Amino acid sequence: MIKLVKITGQSLYPVYQEGDFVVVSKIPFLFGSIRPGDVIVFKHPVYGLMIKRVERCVPQTGDVYVVGTHGHSIDSRRFGAIHRDDIVGKVVWHLKKR
Amino acid sequence: MIYELIEKLDRRFPFERAKAHCDIPCGIYDPHHAQLAALTVIRMIDLMNELVKEHGQQDMEFHNSMARYIAVKEQHAELCKHEVRIIWGDYIKPEHVQKYPELHELTNKIMKLGSKCRQTTSRETAVELLQAVNRFAEIFWETKGIATKRAKAPYKPEEEVVYPVLS
Numbered sequence: 001m002i003k004l005v006k007i008t009g010q011s012l013y014p015v016y017q018e019g020d021f022v023v024v025s026k027i028p029f030l031f032g033s034i035r036p037g038d039v040i041v042f043k044h045p046v047y048g049l050m051i052k053r054v055e056r057c058v059p060q061t062g063d064v065y066v067v068g069t070h071g072h073s074i075d076s077r078r079f080g081a082i083h084r085d086d087i088v089g090k091v092v093w094h095l096k097k098r
Numbered sequence: 099m100i101y102e103l104i105e106k107l108d109r110r111f112p113f114e115r116a117k118a119h120c121d122i123p124c125g126i127y128d129p130h131h132a133q134l135a136a137l138t139v140i141r142m143i144d145l146m147n148e149l150v151k152e153h154g155q156q157d158m159e160f161h162n163s164m165a166r167y168i169a170v171k172e173q174h175a176e177l178c179k180h181e182v183r184i185i186w187g188d189y190i191k192p193e194h195v196q197k198y199p200e201l202h203e204l205t206n207k208i209m210k211l212g213s214k215c216r217q218t219t220s221r222e223t224a225v226e227l228l229q230a231v232n233r234f235a236e237i238f239w240e241t242k243g244i245a246t247k248r249a250k251a252p253y254k255p256e257e258e259v260v261y262p263v264l265s
Contacts, residue, residue, distance in 0.1 A: 006108060009118035014191070016118060019243075021104050024116075041116045051116040074119045095101055097243070 001025055003089060005041060007051060011068030011075070012039070016051065019097040024089035033057070034064060034084070039091040042066070042082050047074065049088065109265075127189045129235035132208075133259050135178035136228040140255045142171035143221045172216050178227065179212035182234060189238075198237045204230060225257065232260040 002025045007016055016022070016039070024041045034040065038054045042064075052066035052075050063081035067073060076082070107113075146167045153160045186205045195201050211227040214220070232248070239246045245263040250256050 003114065004104070005114045005116040006112075007118050008115045011118040013118075014193075018118075021101070021108075021113070022116070047117060047119055049114055049116045051118050068118060070118075095104065097101060 001027055001089075003041070005049065005051075011070045011073035012051065012053065013070050015069065016094065017097060021095040022051065022091045023093035023095075025092050026087075026089045028090045028092065029087075033059070034087070034090070040064070040066065041088040041091070043086045043088060044079065044082065046079070051091070052076075127185050127238070129181065129185060129231065129238050132178045132181035132185075132231045133228070133235055135174040135181065136224070136231045137251055137255060137257060137259065138174040139171055139178065139215050140221065140224040140228060140257060142167045142174070143219055143224050144255055146171075146219060147221075175212045175215040175227075178231060179209055182208045182231065185234075185238060190241075194237075194241050197241075200233075201237060204234055204237075208234060228257055228259075232258070235260040 002023060004021060004023050007020045007022065008018055010018055022039075022041070034054055034057050036054050036056050039051065040054055041049060041051045044050050050066075052068055052073070055065045055067045055076065057064050058081070061081075062084035064084060064087065065076040065081050067075045067077065146164060149160065149163055149167070153163075182205060186201070190201060208227065208230045211223060211230055214223045215227055236246050239260075239262045246260050247263050248258050248260055251259045
């Protein structure tokens with residue numbers, strides 16, 4: 001239910017940076033659905049475990065579109081929507097490198 | 099304090115990585131290429147000086163070697179500028195400049211010195227280029243929280259180079 005992961009890459013710069021740690025959990029989803037603006041960690045079949053910001057959700061299909069803040073971010077603009085089942089959790093705590 | 103604690107834990111028992119993935123070459127920056135290029139410029143000038151001293155007559159062999167040294171000097175002075183420009187343009191952020199106000203001026207100095215190294219055969223200018231790139235490297239590694247040390251390169255021209263101290 002709770003996972004600590006380290007961030008690699010800069011696609012969520014400047015809020016989330018390489019080397020930061022985040023705690024992610026599915027617990028928030030027990031009390032409410034995923035919302036645009038949430039930062040989530042999810043599994044992608046090609047890129048592996050990823051962290052991105054939710055841009056929009058499609059409740060009917062369970063699809064979630066994610067984006068990064070960096071212009072060169074690889075996200076739903078490249079690989080399309082991710083499915084709700086692939087979401088590992090929402091960021092509930094962020095520990096910055098400095 | 100909490101970060102350092104978790105970082106230590108991570109080194110011992112690595113946590114899973116979540117990629118905030120960008121297009122290549124996102125996140126891959128290293129001033130080492132610029133330092134090597136600056137060293138090469140010095141080395142080429144040394145070789146040019148040696149050639150003039152040791153080669154009695156300016157025959158075809160002389161011109162061939164000299165042309166090759168000049169070509170490599172040109173190429174590496176430009177490469178040095180290119181590598182620094184990439185880090186400055188793609189990696190350096192406003193907060194880095196805020197912390198190191200010399201950054202813009204230093205980058206501009208490297209550009210100017212790189213050009214001067216192409217135009218002249220001044221060893222002093224080439225050493226000055228290396229020193230400026232060393233300072234740039236020092237700042238770069240500091241922004242990543244990585245300590246640096248200065249040591250003589252273990253090959254000619256054996257000038258002092260800034261190296262990151264990696265665990």
